Amino acid sequence: MDGLTINQAAETTGWSPRMLRYLDTSGLVSPPRSSASYRLYGPGELQRLRTLRELLEKQEIEISDVGFAQRLRSEPHLRGAVEGWLDELAEPPEGVSDQADWLRFEQQKHERLLALAGDRG
Template sequence: MRIGDAAVATGLTPRALRHYEEQGLLVPGRTPAGHRIYTPADIRRLRAIGELLHAGLTVSDVRSFAHVLDATAVQDRSEADESDRCDVAEVSQQRLKELDRRIERLSLLRARLASQLTDHFGDLFTEQPPAP
């Protein structure tokens, strides 16, 4: 499968596929003319990368445990060794802690803004409960 077809199959852009290759997340095959060729395994890996990035990990996060992506994409975690588990756990825990810090900071900012609006505008400002 060529890059355009792989992009459509994964919901990514050709530019993103090239970027992931540059970042060492993927090594597609090449035709004799030098065109990239993507296998079904590459497509599964790209989908996993896309899902992880969409969930909030960074390219650097994913790169740090890219070597286990193929096993996790096929649900074969039993073959992952302890160092693989540590890589994934460490990166994911760091990212979750960072998100918790952001949520706390945004919650404080929201409370501060609501308080200021109430103080300055009184009845003109009616706070709506936060969305779930």
């Protein structure tokens, strides 16, 4: 059996066993399992756990935020949609003079983003 069991991993990382299970089901740190479904933490998982702790403390973010960042990375259509929304400015860019023009401009951008996203959502 190679790799630390959940209690050993808890001791060396500072997380509680309960939280290690939570992080597993949250998809942030999911160690491989033994034949009897025991979680086996290798050096990779231990490192990830320690740096996760640092990340959360120093950046004042939540576990769910990291989960969302992971989603952003693994779902390109999601990323495209979110970035597209953030790019939408309240004020019209140069060269787009009146309101009608501007609305058309925004709607077209939106359509381009939806097309890029591939409408699977």
